[in-house]
Amino acid sequence: MNEITTELLDEVIAAAKAAYQLAYAPYSNFHVGAAALTANGNIVKGCNVENASYGLTVCAERNCISQAVINGEQQFQLIVIYTEQDKLTPPCGACRQVIAEFFEQSAPVLAVNHKNERKTWTVQELLPDAFTPKDLLDL
Numbered sequence: 001m002n003e004i005t006t007e008l009l010d011e012v013i014a015a016a017k018a019a020y021q022l023a024y025a026p027y028s029n030f031h032v033g034a035a036a037l038t039a040n041g042n043i044v045k046g047c048n049v050e051n052a053s054y055g056l057t058v059c060a061e062r063n064c065i066s067q068a069v070i071n072g073e074q075q076f077q078l079i080v081i082y083t084e085q086d087k088l089t090p091p092c093g094a095c096r097q098v099i100a101e102f103f104e105q106s107a108p109v110l111a112v113n114h115k116n117e118r119k120t121w122t123v124q125e126l127l128p129d130a131f132t133p134k135d136l137l138d139l
């Protein structure tokens, strides 16, 4: 995998910001955008989509990953989570599990906010000893 240039990272962050604008979050009013860079170098987006039946809400990160899979992409280089909160937003537990399904343990997960503050974790840091395809398949 090639090194991710600053310019490319800025493009992924811009995509997460664009996705943020599309968030459907009338109940929490907590809007989230996500964008992932696929192994093929494409950028895919997702936003959170809430529901009147609150538990059916799907986070930006999971919608982003599903969007990639629908486009035929199942491998990723990184994912960005964008919010306009003073605190940086980490992925929830459900999203950590879904990220662990498709990303290498060393892949970066980057939180960014409107002040351009940033925090990066690896997938391994977010979900150590994850239950992943290796535990079910002959990999």
Ligand SMILES: O=c1ccn([C@H]2C[C@H](O)[C@@H](CO)O2)c(=O)[nH]1
Pocket (backbone or CB within 6 Å): 025, 028, 030, 031, 032, 047, 048, 049, 050, 057, 058, 059, 060, 061, 081, 089, 090, 091, 092, 095
């Ligand atoms: O990393 C996160 C954290 C929360 N949410 C969404 C779920 C819900 O719509 C709202 C508040 O939890 O934010 C995300 O999309 N991603």
Ligand SMILES: [Zn+2]
Pocket (backbone or CB within 6 Å): 059, 060, 061, 062, 091, 092, 093, 094, 095, 096
């Ligand atoms: Zn989540």
